[in-house]
Amino acid sequence: MSCDTFKSHKCSKCDNRKIIVVEQKRSKYTLTNEPEKYICKIDVDGCLVTEGMRCDYLVINCEDNVAYCVELKGKNLSHAIEQITQSIKLLSDKLTDCKINARIVLTKVTTPTSKNYHKRTVFQKFLKRHNNGNFEKGTIRLEEPV
Numbered sequence: 095m096s097c098d099t100f101k102s103h104k105c106s107k108c109d110n111r112k113i114i115v116v117e118q119k120r121s122k123y124t125l126t127n128e129p130e131k132y133i134c135k136i137d138v139d140g141c142l143v144t145e146g147m148r149c150d151y152l153v154i155n156c157e158d159n160v161a162y163c164v165e166l167k168g169k170n171l172s173h174a175i176e177q178i179t180q181s182i183k184l185l186s187d188k189l190t191d192c193k194i195n196a197r198i199v200l201t202k203v204t205t206p207t208s209k210n211y212h213k214r215t216v217f218q219k220f221l222k223r224h225n226n227g228n229f230e231k232g233t234i235r236l237e238e239p240v
Contacts, residue, residue, distance in 0.1 A: 097132065097134050097154055097156035099188045100134050100136050100152075100154065100188075101134055101156075103136065103142065104141070105136050105137045105138070105141035105142040106134050106135065106136040106137070106142075107134070107135050108132065108133065108134040108135075108156070109132070109133070110127070110130040110131060110132050110133065111127065111130075111133070112126065112127050112128060112130060113125075113126055113127065114127060114133055114135055114153055116135065116150065116151040116153070116164050116166065117166065118150065118166040119166070119201065120201045120234055121166035121167065121199040121200070121201050121234060121235075122166075122199065122234070122235045122236075123151075123162075123164050123166065123197055123199050123232075123235075123236050123237075124235070124236070124237040124238075125153055125162065125237075125238060125239075125240060126237065126238070126239045126240065127239075127240045128239065128240070129240060131155055131156070131157040131158065131240055132155075132156040132157055133153065133154065133155055133156065133240070134152075134153070134154045134156060135151065135152075135153050136151065136152040136153070136154070137150075137151060138150060138151055138152050138163075138181060138185075139151075143181070143184060143185075146180065146184070147176060147177050147180040147181075148177060148180060148181045148184065149163045149164060149165045149177050149178045149181040150164055150165050150166050151163075151164040151166075152164070152181070152185065154189075154192065155240055158240070159191050159192045159193065159225075160192060160193045160195065160240075161189050161192040161193070161194045161195065162195045162196075162197050163178045163181050163182060163194065163195070163196050163197070164197045164198075164199070165177050165178050165196075165197070165198045165199075166198075166199050167198060167199070167200050167201070168200065168201050168202060169200055169201065169202035169203075171198065171200060171210055171213075171214070171231070172210055172213055174198045174200070175196075175198070175213055175214065175217045178196045178198070178217075179217065179220060182194055182196075182220075182224065186224070189224075191225075192224070192225060193224065193225035193226055193227050194221060194224035194225065194227040195221065195227045195228050195229070195230070196217070196221055196227065196228075196229045196230075197229075197230055197231070197232075197236055197238075198229075198230075198231040198232075199231070199232050199233070199234065199235065199236045200231065200232070200233050200234075201233070201234060202233070203233050214229070217229060
């Protein structure tokens with residue numbers, strides 16, 4: 095199980111609290127955990143991974159084997175996708191049984207471009223290969239249930 099790898103790591107906090115929040119500046123991602131499942135929140139950027147491109151956080155629902163790679167960003171969706179892609183490639187051997195989802199919270203709304211659309215489509219196909227993972231993005235806040 096993926097959580098066994100992370101639960102004693104200095105960069106993680108694992109428990110069954112009802113609300114898991116990750117935030118930076120004005121961006122905030124919230125995972126509501128009403129069933130009180132065992133969840134690990136791992137600080138990736140600068141703790142678990144100190145070099146190269148990486149996402150900000152990894153949140154793992156240990157009971158259902160679902161991982162959320164979370165990037166909190168200003169406005170550069172394309173760069174956020176790259177950071178999560180690199181993080182998944184780097185950590186995939188530790189998340190072998192997990193469905194890997196990507197969550198991006200931007201502080202500014204950007205105008206969609208054909209380049210972003212193409213990158214997003216390729217990214218969604220990449221996530222599908224990781225146990226049918228999916229992608230969601232929000233502006234300023236993104237909240238979802240376990």
